Amino acid sequence: MKRRTLLTGTVAAGLTVAVGTAGQLDPMLLAAGTSAEPWTTGRAAAALDAASSSYTDSRYAAASELLSPLLAALHATHQTATGTARTTLAEMLARAYALGSSLATKYGDDAVALTLADRGLTAARATGHRITIAASTHVLAITMRRDGHHKGALHLLSTAADQLGADRGQPGLEVIGAYGSLLCTAAYTAAQAGDRAAADTYLREAADAATRINGTARHGMLPFNSATVDVYGIGAYTALGETGTALTHAAAVVPAQLPTTERRGRFLVDAARAWHRHGRPDRAAHALLAAERHAPEEINRPSVRELVTTLVYAPTPTPSELRALASRIGAR
Known part of the structure; x- marks a missing residue:
């Protein structure tokens, strides 16, 4: 039941405001x-x-x-x-x-x-400071990936991960957290480039890192734990077109292990994308409505508004709640 909390919760929705x-x-x-x-x-x-x-x-x-x-x-x-x-x-x-x-x-x-x-x-x-450098490298690699420079982004991420030395000696939790976060982003980047083998490897290594942490470690703004790995698994396998595997990762997420509102919103939006690609717009709509209840500004991002528009105009019955959401966030 814990895994279903965010998708079926009854938290009252507030007014959605523009992201920026x-x-x-x-x-x-x-x-x-x-x-x-x-x-x-x-x-x-x-x-x-x-x-x-x-x-x-x-x-x-x-x-x-x-x-x-x-x-x-x-x-x-x-x-x-x-x-x-x-x-x-x-x-x-x-x-x-x-x-x-x-x-x-x-x-x-x-x-x-x-x-x-x-x-x-x-x-x-x-x-x-190696942790500070790793955190900033991580953010730069994300922007490079979004600009289509997957090879360069992967080089930055893998180099930064190696330099942390998380597999040597007795690294602190912050080092392991930074290492795991870098690997998660590397997995998603590899998936965006269509490299399933590399995505599998990075996610497996990130999962191994998560088992070394009792709870949650932070590096930069990003928390890292086993739930983090599953959230990235949703995005990675959706990008690869393997939505069944993506939804398996979504089902494994325990919402209580997602320590920030931003991460919970990200999880729900990624789940919505996976359900949409899996041919279940109804489940995608419910995930988006849950995301709005928990993280209103996350749902009003340009890419999410585009997803809402796609679902509203899909050749399947559209929940009235989704049409109301589209109106609130100005999706067309």
């Missing part, structure tokens, strides 16, 4: 050249935590509003810092740019996402 606009992204691109007053490290850390929490809570518009002035302030503060404070601020810049890139991806602006991810990796490399 290009206007929210422009200040992030211009942050490095914006005149701003330096902040204390404590104030910057608190603002970054708030923006990150907004993202994981699937409140993307709120995250964007917090992030633009934060990036400008971080640049101003970093310029005047020295010693360990400068390294700490570079790490914050890396995290902030990774967050901005992820938001741009949610908004469907891949060009901005790529630019912000590249700036984040530049800041990460200045820290010399």
